[in-house]
Amino acid sequence: MRKNIKIFIADDHHIFRKGIRSILADDKTIEVIGEASNGDEAFEMLSRLKPDIALLDIDMPGLSGLDVARKLKQNNSQIKSIILTIHKDREYFDEAMELDIKAYVLKDSIANDLIDCIKKVNEGAYYISPAISGYLVEKRAGRKEPTQLDKLTSTEKQILKLIAQNKTSHQIADELFRSIRTIENHRNNICTKLGLKGPHALLIFAIENKDQIS
Amino acid sequence: MRKNIKIFIADDHHIFRKGIRSILADDKTIEVIGEASNGDEAFEMLSRLKPDIALLDIDMPGLSGLDVARKLKQNNSQIKSIILTIHKDREYFDEAMELDIKAYVLKDSIANDLIDCIKKVNEGAYYISPAISGYLVEKRAGRKEPTQLDKLTSTEKQILKLIAQNKTSHQIADELFRSIRTIENHRNNICTKLGLKGPHALLIFAIENKDQIS
DNA sequence: TTTTCTTTAGGTAGAACTACCTAGAAAATT
DNA sequence: AATTTTCTAGGTAGTTCTACCTAAAGAAAA
Numbered sequence: 001m002r003k004n005i006k007i008f009i010a011d012d013h014h015i016f017r018k019g020i021r022s023i024l025a026d027d028k029t030i031e032v033i034g035e036a037s038n039g040d041e042a043f044e045m046l047s048r049l050k051p052d053i054a055l056l057d058i059d060m061p062g063l064s065g066l067d068v069a070r071k072l073k074q075n076n077s078q079i080k081s082i083i084l085t086i087h088k089d090r091e092y093f094d095e096a097m098e099l100d101i102k103a104y105v106l107k108d109s110i111a112n113d114l115i116d117c118i119k120k121v122n123e124g125a126y127y128i129s130p131a132i133s134g135y136l137v138e139k140r141a142g143r144k145e146p147t148q149l150d151k152l153t154s155t156e157k158q159i160l161k162l163i164a165q166n167k168t169s170h171q172i173a174d175e176l177f178r179s180i181r182t183i184e185n186h187r188n189n190i191c192t193k194l195g196l197k198g199p200h201a202l203l204i205f206a207i208e209n210k211d212q213i214s
Numbered sequence: 215m216r217k218n219i220k221i222f223i224a225d226d227h228h229i230f231r232k233g234i235r236s237i238l239a240d241d242k243t244i245e246v247i248g249e250a251s252n253g254d255e256a257f258e259m260l261s262r263l264k265p266d267i268a269l270l271d272i273d274m275p276g277l278s279g280l281d282v283a284r285k286l287k288q289n290n291s292q293i294k295s296i297i298l299t300i301h302k303d304r305e306y307f308d309e310a311m312e313l314d315i316k317a318y319v320l321k322d323s324i325a326n327d328l329i330d331c332i333k334k335v336n337e338g339a340y341y342i343s344p345a346i347s348g349y350l351v352e353k354r355a356g357r358k359e360p361t362q363l364d365k366l367t368s369t370e371k372q373i374l375k376l377i378a379q380n381k382t383s384h385q386i387a388d389e390l391f392r393s394i395r396t397i398e399n400h401r402n403n404i405c406t407k408l409g410l411k412g413p414h415a416l417l418i419f420a421i422e423n424k425d426q427i428s
Numbered sequence: 429t430t431t432t433c434t435t436t437a438g439g440t441a442g443a444a445c446t447a448c449c450t451a452g453a454a455a456a457t458t
Numbered sequence: 459a460a461t462t463t464t465c466t467a468g469g470t471a472g473t474t475c476t477a478c479c480t481a482a483a484g485a486a487a488a
Contacts, residue, residue: 367434
């Protein structure tokens with residue numbers, strides 16, 4: 001027998017969480033393992049409970065659902081994010097797409113196929129509400145995250161390149177005739193600018209984006 | 215003025231190393247910074263001397279030239295490997311191609327263009343002896359290393375998977391209900407088995423091969 | 429049965445990176 | 459000219475990983 005799909009619900013309306021739970025209760029393979037009524041609490045609980053999928057509302061006190069998804073992405077979390085929202089606005093959708101979000105579902109169309117959506121997402125697929133999916137077509141062409149690499153100065157990009165070659169700060173310092181403290185300082189600034197956190201987030205970012213570094 | 219190209223020669227025949235040196239002596243921009251007569255010594259010296267290019271014979275006592283190239287690759291070394299060999303066999307060539315080797319030169323055709331070959335390789339190009347280059351065309355389709363992942367036990371592979379998700383030893387230990395020392399010990403064993411060395415060699419290997427981990 | 433391999437876990441040391449600081453000099457902007 | 463940004467470099471602390479050890483218990487193989 002297959003393992004249950006573990007779900008976490010984040011929405012500031014109690015009645016809405018109830019509704020979701022009742023929809024999901026029909027399916028024995030889906031298990032709601034927790035819920036939160038604001039973004040900060042949601043992020044904390046997600047980090048701890050590690051569900052398979054997070055159902056996130058955009059409008060919440062504190063961190064928004066998109067903020068939570070962003071933090072999950074920054075932490076290289078394996079949790080798949082589904083956005084549940086009333087917003088049809090293109091802006092929100094575009095932002096969500098930048099965040100590796102697996103599904104974007106309008107609240108007025110969930111009753112029908114939320115379970116289906118969850119199962120597909122759990123298998124690695126994407127799901128976009130029909131009312132929204134038109135945006136997707138135009139998108140994808142101009143793919144290519146307007147990477148935040150432009151935020152970096154040229155020195156920082158140079159160092160990022162060397163990091164991508166798996167060089168240590170010490171090696172980089174030698175190569176550029178700089179103090180290792182200078183290199184470490186640049187690393188820190190890069191991490192701050194890109195919102196990278198944790199032990200090897202910078203190295204991994206550098207490797208994954210090495211082709212984009214100009 | 216451009217920096218000299220630093221070369222290292224590994225071959226078990228003294229007379230052959232002499233020959234190479236005399237060919238290379240004609241060019242002032244090429245500098246032979248060391249040589250070795252067996253694979254183990256070669257690898258040790260390469261790690262220490264860090265030349266730009268390593269000329270490796272396949273047939274050597276101990277580690278073969280291909281073994282040396284493999285270990286260099288595993289260490290994410292920046293050293294470019296050129297294989298010099300008498301073997302026209304396809305097997306050897308195929309193996310070499312899996313190892314990011316920059317040039318594969320038959321010994322009976324080196325006198326003419328070894329210098330040229332070295333310079334091209336130094337600029338990032340590839341060079342394959344004409345007698346061999348026919349193999350190349352068919353190749354490239356069935357790409358896919360028969361990775362040495364089989365050397366690992368199932369526990370080790372499990373941990374490697376978690377490492378590929380950029381989890382720290384601490385996180386892995388928590389997840390598997392083991393001591394962090396156990397995890398660290400497994401990491402060490404994996405590194406030893408795969409010949410990985412240096413600060414983040416394991417993390418990078420894990421990420422690059424995450425799809426292959428079964 | 430003996431030997432080897434695997435898994436577990438601890439000891440010690442050092443290198444590397446992260447996370448925050450401060451601060452001066454140079455360069456670029458306003 | 460004044461302000462801001464960038465680059466440089468140091469201080470301190472703590473975490474993570476590497477690199478060596480040893481060692482016991484259990485499983486698998488010889």
